[in-house]
Structures are given as structure tokens and as C-alpha cells.
Amino acid sequence: MDPKISLVTIGVKDLDESIQFYRDGLDLPMRDREPDSDVAFFTLKGAWLSVYPREKLAEDATVPDDGTGFSGMTLAHNVTSEDEVDAVLAEAKAAGGRIVKPAQDTFWGGYSGYFADPDDHLWEVACPDLTDE
Template sequence: MDQRLSFVTLAVADVARSRAFYVDGLGWTPTVDIAGDVLMFRVGEHIVLSLWDRAAFEAEVGGPISSGGIAPVTLAHNVAARDEVDDTLAAARTAGAGRVTGGTDREWGGYTGYFADPDGFFWEVAWNPGPVGELVLP
């Protein structure tokens, strides 16, 4: 098996609400947009973020999905400059993000903050001045 990731699929309660957040709020452009069913975004050269109706997800994958606490996964959006962290967090807040934490200096030398999408999936917004940060930026 090749060492790569092709899709990240998140089971969402309301595809229309997710669309309002990601498309209308954050300004993302969907690659696939099937009302009430699935929303897909090309987020890298060979990677897609899929927001899939929770009931359809459970029917295919199995379920029900536990809804207690924070999902044990984070998604990350790295930026090229420290001030872009605060700008991106502000944009997420304006778009309707549920929880937004302010940017914080991290012990490893970077600066990060978090926001939650409408289904509670947390996105880390990170400025990483090291080689790993350079690896993930376009």
C-alpha cells in the first residue's frame, strides 16, 4: 500500500449547514455538491475533504456514531505567516465557527489556534516556521 491519504470524510448532521459554513462563510469552492447528500472539496493536489450526510455514512460504514465529547481527530490548515493565524481564526468566527480559541505561542516555536466547524470537528490553524511547516505549504 502506498504511503498516502486520498480522502478525509467527515460525517455531518446537516450538509446544507456545512455548505453554508464552508462555501458561504469560508469561501471554499466545492468540487462535488449534491444537495443533502455530500459536499467535496479538493484540498490538495491529490486529496479531497468530503462532508457526507451522517445517516448515509452510518448506513455504509456502520453506526450509530457516538456524539459525546470532542471527536478524537483534528484537521489542520497551515499558513505561511504568523499573523495569518489570527486572520484565519477571525474569518472562521465570522463564518459561524462554534468554538474559536485565540492564537497561542507553542513550545515547539510555532503559533496556533483552533476553531470548530458546525459539527464540532476542530481545525487547527498553524504557523510552523520549521521544515515540517514548509513541507505542507504550496
């Protein structure tokens, strides 16, 4: 296996709301799609992000769609400064996201905070400690 991640698909309750959040709110570049398509792809550096109806994603994976609370996974977006962490969190909030953990110094020496998208998928926005570089 070639160790890389090329696509992350997240199950969403409302496809249009998620498209609005990621494309219009966070300004992620969305690939062209048919108006009646039930999936949207966003081109990121090194990978794609896909949003797909949660119940269909669960069906495709042959698992029940009854999960609540923490899913055991977070997505991360690393930046190069504390100011960028604060700016990305503010952008996510303005787009309709919910700040779960305000940005703060971390136990591992960096600076990070978390936001949740409209389906409560958790995103960490982090700046590592760059003093040793």
C-alpha cells in the same frame, strides 16, 4: 499501500449548513453536485474534503452514531505566518465557526489556534517555527 490521504469525509448534522460554512464562509471550492445529492466535495490542494450526513456515515462504517465530545481527531491547516493564523481564525469565526482555542505561541515553538465547524469538528490553524529554515 501508497502512503497518501486523498479524501477526508466528515459526518455532519446539517448538510446545507456545512456547505454554507465551507463553501460560502471559508470559500473552499466545491465540486458541482446534484441538488438532491446527500454529499458535497471540496477540492483542496492534494486532497478532497467531503461532508456527508453523520448518521449515514456511521451506517456506512457499521458503527453507532452516539459519539459525543472529542472524537479523537483534528484537521489541520498550516500557514506561513502568525498573521495568517489570526486571519484564518477570524475568517472561520465570521463564517459561523466557534473559536475553541485562540491563537497563541505553542510548546513546540509554533503559533496556533483551534476553531470548530458547525458540527464541532476541530480544525487547528498553525504556523510552524520557521526560524531554523
